[in-house]
Amino acid sequence: MSTVTSATAEESGRWEPVEDLPPSAKLVAKVLDYEETLTQSQLAEETLLPPRTVRYALSRLEAVDAVESRFSFSDARKRVYRLAI
Template sequence: MATQSELEDIDDLPPSAKLVFKVLEYKGALTQKEIVEESMLSARTVRYALERLEELEVVEEDVYFADARQNLYEIDVSCDTSADSADAKNCAD
């Protein structure tokens, strides 16, 4: 889950980037093509949104082993140690 400061940064993003973030939050790790299908945004818009989210370090890019030509995107699940106990417990699981 994103920290409070990351959520404030996300609030400053364009609506398309917020939508991509929410799609990844609900669906989990997806390829860019899958994000395009789920969000119904253009590929170029999704690419720009992912770049913005990566700049904020709230989205991680990884190799998609089923097709090495694609990347897998997911929300960065690294936890802040100052998070409340409920979030800290979720990170421990």
């Protein structure tokens, strides 16, 4: 198996937890893959999805342990999300 094929197989396996999730959850996961950490409002802005849809997507991603969240250091009222896969 070549290294390119091996890398592709690893990448494919990495995304396995989100395969059966709605498109909005996949979009949120992909944006987090590029952006490292974002708040819900930043995710809504980046994805152009309504805030309610982002909340739903994050809950689905959390259910399959694909994202992690923590309180924001700059504003403890907000949570910051990052991809965990």
